[in-house]
Amino acid sequence: MAALTRRELLGTALGAAAAAVLGARGFAAGGAGRKPNIIFILADDLGYGDLGCYGQEVIQTPRLDAMAAEGVRFTDCYAGSTVCAPSRCSLMTGLHTGHARVRGNALVPLEPEDTTVAEVLRGAGYATGLMGKWGLGEPDTAGVPNRQGFDEFFGYLNQKHAHNHYPDYLWENETRVEIPGNVPHEKFDGVSEVRTVYAADLITEKALGFIERHREHPFFLYLAHIVPHANNERGAALGDGMEVPDYGPYKDREWPDPEKGHAAMITRLDAQVGQVLDKLRELGIEKDTLVLFTSDNGVHKEGGIKPDFFKSSGPLRGIKRSMHDGGIRVPMIAWWPERIAPGQTSGQVWAFWDFLPTAAELAGAPAPAGLDGVSVVPALFGETLKERPPLYWEFHEGGYFRAVRMGGWKAVSPDPGEPLELYDLAEDMGEERNIAGEHPEIVREIEAFMATARTPSEHWPGKPRKTP
Numbered sequence: 001m002a003a004l005t006r007r008e009l010l011g012t013a014l015g016a017a018a019a020a021v022l023g024a025r026g027f028a029a030g031g032a033g034r035k036p037n038i039i040f041i042l043a044d045d046l047g048y049g050d051l052g053c054y055g056q057e058v059i060q061t062p063r064l065d066a067m068a069a070e071g072v073r074f075t076d077c078y079a080g081s082t083v084c085a086p087s088r089c090s091l092m093t094g095l096h097t098g099h100a101r102v103r104g105n106a107l108v109p110l111e112p113e114d115t116t117v118a119e120v121l122r123g124a125g126y127a128t129g130l131m132g133k134w135g136l137g138e139p140d141t142a143g144v145p146n147r148q149g150f151d152e153f154f155g156y157l158n159q160k161h162a163h164n165h166y167p168d169y170l171w172e173n174e175t176r177v178e179i180p181g182n183v184p185h186e187k188f189d190g191v192s193e194v195r196t197v198y199a200a201d202l203i204t205e206k207a208l209g210f211i212e213r214h215r216e217h218p219f220f221l222y223l224a225h226i227v228p229h230a231n232n233e234r235g236a237a238l239g240d241g242m243e244v245p246d247y248g249p250y251k252d253r254e255w256p257d258p259e260k261g262h263a264a265m266i267t268r269l270d271a272q273v274g275q276v277l278d279k280l281r282e283l284g285i286e287k288d289t290l291v292l293f294t295s296d297n298g299v300h301k302e303g304g305i306k307p308d309f310f311k312s313s314g315p316l317r318g319i320k321r322s323m324h325d326g327g328i329r330v331p332m333i334a335w336w337p338e339r340i341a342p343g344q345t346s347g348q349v350w351a352f353w354d355f356l357p358t359a360a361e362l363a364g365a366p367a368p369a370g371l372d373g374v375s376v377v378p379a380l381f382g383e384t385l386k387e388r389p390p391l392y393w394e395f396h397e398g399g400y401f402r403a404v405r406m407g408g409w410k411a412v413s414p415d416p417g418e419p420l421e422l423y424d425l426a427e428d429m430g431e432e433r434n435i436a437g438e439h440p441e442i443v444r445e446i447e448a449f450m451a452t453a454r455t456p457s458e459h460w461p462g463k464p465r466k467t468p
Contacts, residue, residue, distance in 0.1 A: 059266050406445070411446045
């Protein structure tokens with residue numbers, strides 16, 4: 001027998017640990033017994049500090065705060081990228097942006113040879129559904145959800161289309177469905193003049209219906225909400241892109257309208273997450289269901305909002321499109337009544353590309369070979385992974401920026417030709433003090449890792465990094 005690689009050895013050890021943990025809780029990683037339902041709820045542009053359980057003091061998020069109190073709140077979870085499409089690609093394929101097909105927001109679809117978490121879970125007997133925003137394939141391409149493992153899809157294919165919270169059409173599987181009551185603006189593209197049906201409400205309704213229909217057997221629901229992303233086009237044309245039916249408890253606050261909208265969108269999202277949890281309890285399947293909640297990247301500054309108004313990045317530096325943690329570190333809450341012990345806070349470092357192997361482990365399914373991610377099932381139950389590969393990101397808008405997290409070290413490459421920045425996150429969570437000059441050996445180690453962390457991409461070629 002050929003010698004196992006380091007990644008295979010690590011995966012074997014984690015797989016054994018996960019099997020032991022699941023077996024102790026009445027679930028068999030090998031497939032015997034009931035397989036858990038998996039719901040992954042993704043917010044759009046929600047900042048690390050936008051939830052009460054992550055330090056928010058103004059915006060009301062009671063259901064998510066309760067969800068965290070009833071489960072585990074991760075402090076060191078990372079999105080796949082600092083913008084939408086590549087983050088979602090990493091989530092779906094288990095590959096970081098050095099290897100993923102989609103590494104930026106250009107309209108590059110997934111191809112038939114790409115394997116998604118939906119395909120893996122469907123192969124394990126799961127019903128699979130996506131409600132919300134996709135961003136990984138336009139109509140009639142190989143990248144549409146129904147050609148990438150999803151039995152059911154309702155929502156937006158295109159991320160720019162998803163800016164409009166009152167669209168005149170959405171997609172149901174591969175059929176365009178008109179939304180009566182929403183009428184496009186005659187003058188401004190991407191803006192609706194008559195706004196009646198709020199997409200987030202409709203997406204939630206479809207998600208609840210999916211849960212209801214598939215309650216008798218294992219299902220995977222990817223609920224990819226579009227809030228609190230701004231309608232950039234409406235913001236540019238009319239000055240307020242934070243579209244929401246009403247300002248709720250913030251209507252009388254002496255705040256700018258975009259800030260009222262931002263807060264109201266998050267509180268409305270909070271209530272809709274609560275609807276999902278309530279539906280699980282109503283159907284009596286909450287103990288059979290793992291629910292994960294997170295965001296695709298850091299807070300934005302579009303639609304007229306100012307990210308500092310609510311301290312949306314919390315203690316982190318940066319926002320969306322930054323390689324500092326404010327752009328890529330995200331809230332992550334895991335909830336599984338009577339399986340996950342309540343009231344936990346975990347500092348386990350993990351990232352979106354870990355979701356596919358984690359879901360495969362839970363389903364008792366083999367994960368594809370060559371993934372960048374590892375299963376973090378033990379971390380859901382309070383254990384710490386003894387070893388995991390470093391995390392890697394690259395970003396191609398306005399330059400070529402990269403970042404690495406290796407243990408407690410965080411490195412940011414501002415652009416080729418610029419010296420690598422280095423931070424000790426245990427001592428400097430806000431990445432305020434660049435200590436690269438004090439640790440040349442760590443810089444060399446990270447530089448060596450970065451040199452091998454990517455494969456060529458015709459769409460995102462990158463640039464060679466010059467060592468000072």
